[in-house]
Amino acid sequence: MKGECHGHIILDGYNSRHSLSMHKGQPNSNIIMERLKIYKDMGITFFRDGGDNLGVSLLAAKMAPAYGIDYRTPAYAICKFGSYGGFLSRSFSNISEYRNLVLQVLELGGDFIKIMASGILDFSQYGVVTHKAITEQELNDMINFAHSLGLAVMTHVNGAENVKAAITAGTDSVEHGFYINDECLSLMAKKKTIWVPTVTPIVNLIGKGLYPDSVLKRIAVEQLENVKKALEIGCIIAVGSDAGAHNVFHGKGITQEIRYLTPCFKSKNQMYEVLSEGERIISQRFKSPKLH
């Protein structure tokens, strides 16, 4: 595989507030060029961004072909007012506002829709997901609307119940999917939902002293066990490191994600086959409706 299926070109891996401040007023093309060059030099030819509300990923998508990169962006992520992810999103408080945001993604030239359906992990306590999640009924309406316009949906979601809701509602991909369970895995296999398990942000936090290592290790081990189970039942898995997130650096992130996922596979060959197929399916589904 030659791609990063979940990255954030706007973020620097150190500090999200500082990263965003570098693009105040207008997207900083020098920063974008530096990061695209890292990927070009590594031979990365595909990048799926998680979106931002400063137009950075949209500009990156325009610049990327000069670096030989097929770049996909949702423009911005979409989150419910007051939920997690506001710093990279535009928010809605009712379905008609959501629909307007989706229509704007099309106007801006976004390739797909990114939904923030739940919070993130509370790294200090095992089993806890922050923020209120979007309900299955709401997700159903949201995803159906995106699909009716030919847009695929990438859903940020954690927690078994929330992941199940997203899969049942028809999301094209589950991003992160921590605390997933067997029921979610078989649903994913049945519905051919793509899973991007992003283990790198968690593994890279181990030993940093910011959160209890016992909690981080338990979450990482469990996620990798679930990836293994997912592979056994034929789920579609793709490599996304969440590049740009805290402690996940552009370029290096992909190499780390592949390294961390390696023990889940029977052989390197099987790994390259499965992950290349995951990326191929993503690149096919997550493209602008204009190109379908």
Ligand SMILES: [Zn+2]
């Ligand atoms: Zn992300």
